[in-house]
Amino acid sequence: MTISFGLGLFAGPEKGNIRGWMDDLDASLMHYEGDMESLWMTDHFFWEDKPTYEAWTTITYMAAKYPQFAVGPMVLGQSYRNPALLAKMGATLQSLSNGRMIMGIGAGWKEDEYRAYGFPYPAAGIRLEQLEETLEIMRRMWTEPGKVTYHGKHYHVVDAYCEPKPDPAPTLLVGGGGSKTMMLAARYADWWNLSDSSLERYLDRLGVLRQHCEAIGRDLSTLRLTWYGRLAVGRTDAEIERRAAGRWTRDIAFVGTPERVIDEMRRFVDAGVTYFMIEVQEFAHPDVIAMVTEEIIPRVKSG
DSSP, X not given: OOOEEEXXXXXXXXXXXXXXXXXXXXXXXXXXXXXXXXEEEOOOSOBTTBOOOOHHHHHXXXXXXXXXXXXXXXXXXXXXXXXXXXXXXXXXXXXXXXXXXXXXXXXOOOHHHHHHHTOOOOOHHHHHHHHHHHHHHXXXXXXXXXXXXXXXXXXXXXXXXXXXXXXXXXXXXXXXXXXHHHHHHHHHOSEEEEESOOHHHHHHHXXXXXHHHXXXXXXXXXXXXXXXXXXXXXXXXXXHHHHHTTTOOTTTSEEEOHHHHHHHHHXXXXXXXXXXXXXXXXXXXXXXXXXXXXXXXXXXXXX
């Protein structure tokens, strides 16, 4: 399968520079076009007191403003949106964008957001049950003709229409590294994602995913393997350290010179990863653009 790349968007603008978020995208995306195939937004409401954009609003805006890119959330917290309404939202965006919508979804985890915005925060096992019901509802509403009725433990749909049907149905990505989440990916998803992961952890989780696929009779090769995380690249130690910002380390991100990053990404490719969604630190800097588009992406794709 072809190796692909997507660009992860920052959660929000810097304080005091609200317009800078869009200005940087407008100035730089033309340079990533052809190398990056998609734009991705994490689904969070706040990070402490940092400005943060809402994910669905952002990706719909991106789909209209930048028609050369596919769009997707990485990943939606299923509790934040009614499953039937989410299915309708996904179908609508898929139709209006001419098939450029990728539906990324997970069980949700950031408890302070749940509490702050008034969402119940049940135990992990319940959130996973809810995720499975959400996946079932979305698949049925996208593919079954006529009305859809579903009665689950947590969610109910009665004679729900979803017209026009998305054609094709959006690519369905399930993100998460827990065993139960990966079983849901094996059962329902087109793609599986693990975020901010070292190769060692990725390989460990991939072993679990393989077992789940074997248990249900699915060929693992039919499930696209993806990685989401950060890239801090530079020519010098000072550049790399500035872009890593004391936060992104080699245990959870691609950090280093272009050569080192290429070597690390190739190891993931050897493990079966075919899609990298990367949040490029200082992505609008001309030197960073050149390193990513002229060195890293072409050489990882070429093997």
